[in-house]
Amino acid sequence: MKVFLSIALYRFKSFYRDTFTFFFTLVLPIIFAVIFGFIFGRPEGMGQSTIKVGILKDNEDLIKVVERIEGLNISILSHFDELKSLVLKGSLDGGILFDGKTFNLIINFSSFQQKPFLRTLGDTIANAYSLKEAGVEEGFIRVEEEFIDPGKARVSNLGYMLPGVMSFSIASSIFSMIALFGYYRKRKILKRFAVSPINPFSFVLGMIMGNFLITLLSSLFVLFAVQIIFNIKFYINWEYLLLSISSSILGMMALGIFLTALFKEPQTANNVGNLLLNIMIFFSGIYFPLSFLPNYLRTFGQILPLYYVAKALRISVGVEEGTPNFIFSMSIIMVSVFIILVSIFGRDILQVEEK
Amino acid sequence: MNNYKFIVEVEDLRKTYGNVKAVDGVNFKIKKGSIFTLLGPNGAGKTTTLEIIEGLRIPDGGNIKIFGKEVKRIGKEEKELIGVSLQETQLISHLTVKETLSMFRSFYKKGLKVDDILEFINLKDKAKSPVDKLSGGQKQRLAIGLALVNDPELLFLDEPTTGLDPQARRSIWDLLLQLKKQGKTIVLTTHYMEEAEFLADWVCIMDYGKIIREGTPEDLIKSIGGESVIEVDVEENHSFLDRLKELGVNYTYNPKHGRLLAKTDNVLETIDSILKTARECSLKVRNEIIRQPNLEDVFLTLTGRQLREE
Numbered sequence: 076m077k078v079f080l081s082i083a084l085y086r087f088k089s090f091y092r093d094t095f096t097f098f099f100t101l102v103l104p105i106i107f108a109v110i111f112g113f114i115f116g117r118p119e120g121m122g123q124s125t126i127k128v129g130i131l132k133d134n135e136d137l138i139k140v141v142e143r144i145e146g147l148n149i150s151i152l153s154h155f156d157e158l159k160s161l162v163l164k165g166s167l168d169g170g171i172l173f174d175g176k177t178f179n180l181i182i183n184f185s186s187f188q189q190k191p192f193l194r195t196l197g198d199t200i201a202n203a204y205s206l207k208e209a210g211v212e213e214g215f216i217r218v219e220e221e222f223i224d225p226g227k228a229r230v231s232n233l234g235y236m237l238p239g240v241m242s243f244s245i246a247s248s249i250f251s252m253i254a255l256f257g258y259y260r261k262r263k264i265l266k267r268f269a270v271s272p273i274n275p276f277s278f279v280l281g282m283i284m285g286n287f288l289i290t291l292l293s294s295l296f297v298l299f300a301v302q303i304i305f306n307i308k309f310y311i312n313w314e315y316l317l318l319s320i321s322s323s324i325l326g327m328m329a330l331g332i333f334l335t336a337l338f339k340e341p342q343t344a345n346n347v348g349n350l351l352l353n354i355m356i357f358f359s360g361i362y363f364p365l366s367f368l369p370n371y372l373r374t375f376g377q378i379l380p381l382y383y384v385a386k387a388l389r390i391s392v393g394v395e396e397g398t399p400n401f402i403f404s405m406s407i408i409m410v411s412v413f414i415i416l417v418s419i420f421g422r423d424i425l426q427v428e429e430k
Numbered sequence: 431m432n433n434y435k436f437i438v439e440v441e442d443l444r445k446t447y448g449n450v451k452a453v454d455g456v457n458f459k460i461k462k463g464s465i466f467t468l469l470g471p472n473g474a475g476k477t478t479t480l481e482i483i484e485g486l487r488i489p490d491g492g493n494i495k496i497f498g499k500e501v502k503r504i505g506k507e508e509k510e511l512i513g514v515s516l517q518e519t520q521l522i523s524h525l526t527v528k529e530t531l532s533m534f535r536s537f538y539k540k541g542l543k544v545d546d547i548l549e550f551i552n553l554k555d556k557a558k559s560p561v562d563k564l565s566g567g568q569k570q571r572l573a574i575g576l577a578l579v580n581d582p583e584l585l586f587l588d589e590p591t592t593g594l595d596p597q598a599r600r601s602i603w604d605l606l607l608q609l610k611k612q613g614k615t616i617v618l619t620t621h622y623m624e625e626a627e628f629l630a631d632w633v634c635i636m637d638y639g640k641i642i643r644e645g646t647p648e649d650l651i652k653s654i655g656g657e658s659v660i661e662v663d664v665e666e667n668h669s670f671l672d673r674l675k676e677l678g679v680n681y682t683y684n685p686k687h688g689r690l691l692a693k694t695d696n697v698l699e700t701i702d703s704i705l706k707t708a709r710e711c712s713l714k715v716r717n718e719i720i721r722q723p724n725l726e727d728v729f730l731t732l733t734g735r736q737l738r739e740e
């Protein structure tokens with residue numbers, strides 16, 4: 076136990092002093108969040124959206140709902156023809172029609188190229204509208220019978236994406252394990268530990284604990300930072316959030332251990348990890364809402380673990396609908412894979428003989 | 431079980447990598463409280479031998495007895511009692527000297543106070559420096575400090591002075607002598623013959639995985655005969671060298687450095703022969719040195735090569 080704690084402590088220290096890690100787990104996610112802020116608009120009071128939509132004036136209910144969607148500039152028109160011509164001319168980016176049953180979105184495709192936001196607009200409105208139909212006046216998303224803090228929450232692409240930037244912090248676990256199982260061996264750091272009487276599991280688990288804590292704290296820090304920067308308040312379910320982050324960290328560590336075992340050369344494992352991470356981030360709804368993607372690509376995203384991480388995070392902070400079961404299942408899978416891999420590869424970590 | 435004269439005994443130790451016999455049937459016994467030295471050139475098998483005993487590598491064959499106990503590979507119990515400084519010590523970056531010592535100290539049941547170690551290795555003023563910022567000599571002193579955290583009876587130091595300047599080397603020698611005074615047994619590897627000569631109670635000369643000669647430095651030097659060695663720089667010239675042989679001069683010639691070494695009991699006569707012969711062959715002789723024979727000469731005599739091929 077003493078050894079475990081001591082290793083965890085010193086790993087923690089060496090980790091937070093490492094500028095690269097610091098950048099990757101704390102600064103980079105926040106930079107991304109700020110970039111998203113520029114691309115996807117932001118809550119009121121922080122600049123104007125340039126997306127203009129038209130709505131016919133007899134859709135009063137719809138107008139009320141859409142008004143609450145941040146980042147939209149609404150023009151109310153009396154005739155469909157008028158709406159259509161304005162969209163075609165490009166004075167409006169799109170128009171929303173509602174006949175009481177179905178939504179119709181007319182979009183100017185040149186605007187569509189520039190403003191991917193429009194693409195999700197349909198979903199967003201449908202979401203908001205269906206809640207209104209259900210009698211929820213102010214809120215727009217339900218999380219397990221609990222409603223998000225009314226008034227503060229907004230139907231927002233930005234709000235949907237921001238929790239995802241925590242995934243950057245969490246994904247750093249992949250590389251911390253490549254460092255531990257790969258570079259530490261290669262650079263003969265492990266050798267020095269191997270001549271001491273420590274138990275390999277105390278060593279591995281201590282190292283992992285150190286990494287785990289720093290990653291957990293970084294993710295939470297990132298979450299608080301984006302809330303402050305964008306003046307957003309998420310409705311956070313702490314149990315879900317901590318469970319999601321913790322199990323995701325372990326899951327990403329498992330991926331790192333797996334990559335190190337697969338590619339004997341740590342540099343290769345690192346490169347593959349980077350590539351994989353970029354692919355995963357692209358398809359997990361962190362850079363842009365998943366509804367931008369065609370269906371088959373969305374399905375592809377669902378085979379990648381980061382999709383589930385990002386989704387669990389969004390559910391936990393109340394920007395996506397989801398069930399506790401989703402979070403529990405994901406946690407169980409991630410933690411199990413982690414335990415299996417650590418027990419396989421942890422035992423031999425201090426067997427440093429080079430072949 | 432605690433009653434043993436030799437703290438380490440190895441018998442017929444073997445380790446092969448591909449077709450390289452890194453350790454090829456090594457035997458030795460290490461007396462408690464002594465400084466035991468493996469002296470040999472690069473690739474002789476010193477590190478491999480040490481790391482087998484330290485439990486880092488598994489031998490292909492042979493027996494190891496440590497602290498009077500026969501072991502296949504040392505375990506936790508023995509690791510508590512030994513201190514190791516590897517040939518190349520790599521540490522976790524971003525930790526300070528003191529933190530690194532404290533961390534390793536926490537791995538052992540008993541040991542020294544970290545501040546005392548810092549004092550001993552003379553790194554007190556560097557206690558808060560990150561380990562990556564130390565100079566070569568400071569890093570080696572830290573490596574020795576790490577080997578001392580558990581106040582071990584037996585120390586394995588793999589080339590603790592390689593690459594250091596004479597002053598830094600000297601300061602490490604001082605540390606080792608102090609440790610010996612404290613009654614510790616030190617197993618040292620080196621390819622500096624001065625180091626072995628200065629520190630060692632017992633020297634094993636190692637080459638190509640074998641111990642080719644062992645003894646106290648004095649005995650080893652005596653064993654090659656000759657009271658003095660004459661060294662001169664002279665161009666390679668076969669008739670010159672042939673004639674020296676005819677005159678009965680006992681020499682070796684290193685064509686790479688253009689240096690001739692002659693062992694002799696009669697300095698004046700030998701120097702006369704060399705100079706006269708050189709003149710006859712119209713060769714210039716420079717940088718003449720007359721000195722006592724040393725371990726380098728022992729190695730040269732045994733192998734025809736020099737310990738360090740610079």
Ligand SMILES: Nc1ncnc2c1ncn2[C@@H]1O[C@H](COP(=O)(O)OP(=O)(O)OP(=O)(O)O)[C@@H](O)[C@H]1O
Binds near residue numbers: 447
């Ligand atoms: N892991 C390994 N894989 C392959 N060959 C090895 C390995 N370790 C050592 N060898 C070979 O075994 C021989 C002995 O190496 P060793 O490192 O023990 O020598 P050494 O005496 O310590 O040399 P140096 O003075 O350079 O440290 C060398 O020929 C080396 O190339």
Ligand SMILES: [Mg+2]
Binds near residue numbers: 589
């Ligand atoms: Mg060596």
